[in-house]
Amino acid sequence: xxxxxxxxxxxxxxxxxxxxxxxxxxxxxxxxxxxxxxxxxxxxxxxxxxxxxxxxxxxxxxxxxxxxxxxxxxxxxxxxxxxxxxxxxxxxxxxxxxxxxxxxxxxxxxxxxxxxxxxxxxxxxxxxxxxxxxxxxxxxxxxxxxxxxxxxxxxxxxxxxxxxxxxxxxxxxxxxxxxxxxxxxxxxxxxxxxxxxxxxxxxxxxxxxxxxxxxxxxxxxxxxxxxxxxxxxxxxxxxxxxx
Numbered sequence: 001x002x003x004x005x006x007x008x009x010x011x012x013x014x015x016x017x018x019x020x021x022x023x024x025x026x027x028x029x030x031x032x033x034x035x036x037x038x039x040x041x042x043x044x045x046x047x048x049x050x051x052x053x054x055x056x057x058x059x060x061x062x063x064x065x066x067x068x069x070x071x072x073x074x075x076x077x078x079x080x081x082x083x084x085x086x087x088x089x090x091x092x093x094x095x096x097x098x099x100x101x102x103x104x105x106x107x108x109x110x111x112x113x114x115x116x117x118x119x120x121x122x123x124x125x126x127x128x129x130x131x132x133x134x135x136x137x138x139x140x141x142x143x144x145x146x147x148x149x150x151x152x153x154x155x156x157x158x159x160x161x162x163x164x165x166x167x168x169x170x171x172x173x174x175x176x177x178x179x180x181x182x183x184x185x186x187x188x189x190x191x192x193x194x195x196x197x198x199x200x201x202x203x204x205x206x207x208x209x210x211x212x213x214x215x216x217x218x219x220x221x222x223x224x225x226x227x228x229x230x231x232x233x234x235x236x237x238x239x240x241x242x243x
Contacts, residue, residue, distance in 0.1 A: 053231040063108070064157075064178065065215065074089055077110060080095060081099070081110055083120055084119070104156050105223075111128075146179075146181070151214075155178070176218075177216045178213055181214055186208050186209055
């Protein structure tokens with residue numbers, strides 16, 4: 001008996017379908033990789049902005065302590081920022097910290113006094129907060145309730161710092177609050193008589209007293225109206241009056 005075998009016809013379209021399936025799989029892998037890279041880039045950018053905001057806060061808080069010392073020592077501010085004292089009474093390094101351009105773009109802008117609105121506020125002389133009702137002795141006085149989250153802005157810091165190569169400019173921006181806490185005699189100040197007026201306790205104005213300030217700084221990654229990142233740091237600053 002003779003049997004006839006038919007040769008199967010050509011398998012049309014399978015190569016195309018296989019190629020399409022692999023193409024879809026590769027596309028999904030590529031999209032997942034792109035999404036992961038975008039997320040990592042966003043995380044890196046957020047971390048950079050947060051670090052920059054923290055550095056702005058820390059730098060401003062540290063530098064403003066020099067201004068507190070100068071304001072306490074001189075009992076005022078230089079003429080260059082609307083104060084009553086001549087500029088040559090202050091160190092040139094300190095004058096360089098104070099902004100001299102409009103818009104506060106090159107240093108610290110000291111806030112205006114609420115009473116004498118054309119003059120900068122005097123930190124050594126008290127506090128501008130409306131809720132502060134203590135006497136001149138500071139926040140240890142009866143009825144004083146310290147509110148660290150409700151402090152007035154006493155200085156604004158703005159400066160653009162160029163890197164070593166000059167190719168990148170890093171903006172620094174922060175708002176600083178300075179709150180005078182209290183005055184207290186230094187240890188040994190009451191021994192002035194026993195010391196024969198020759199030691200450190202010979203007067204309250206020359207190392208015999210201490211002034212404590214609370215300094216709070218909120219830094220940003222840029223000077224934009226609505227910055228994307230912010231960081232707040234705070235510290236107690238002890239000032240030793242020297243005159």
